[in-house]
Amino acid sequence: MRGAYSTVDMKVQETTSSAVLFLCTGNICRSPTAEAVFRSAVERAGLAKRIRVDSAGTHDYHVGESPDRRATMAARRRGYDLSELRARQLEAADFDRFDWILCMDRANLRIAKAMRPPDYKGYLGLFLDFAPLCGLKEVPDPYYGAADGFERVLDLTERASANLLTAVRSRL
16 A cells, blocks of 8 residues: 555665656546546556655545546556556655645645755656646546536646656656
């Protein structure tokens, strides 16, 4: 399970050159989708041993739960697997573990900035800053909407992931 680091995980961390965390409100829709999409891009690029990917929520509403079934189904249709992911909440130690923290919206960014230690040297910003041509700054929360909202989240995360991977790769 994510979040609990075993000896094997520690060995992976020792060889990891960068770590990326996606952040939304409850960690059951947007951020796990972004995690799966970006992880897939990292794996296709042959960088899975050098870039660690995770997600979290700013709130504890769904800690320990699987991603929303609508997010899981939409992701599965595009070849992404969310089945092993479990929601967790952002914690202070994440600022030590992650070089990149990408927020899905401004509200989550405000919360993360309030938690950020003064000596944090990583990137903390909006995920869609890596998709400037999409015309949006925030990934819309599909939780209370229709199924097409989950497709929109996938569209946006796929677009931003390509540019994010280029940025992360340039700093390896």
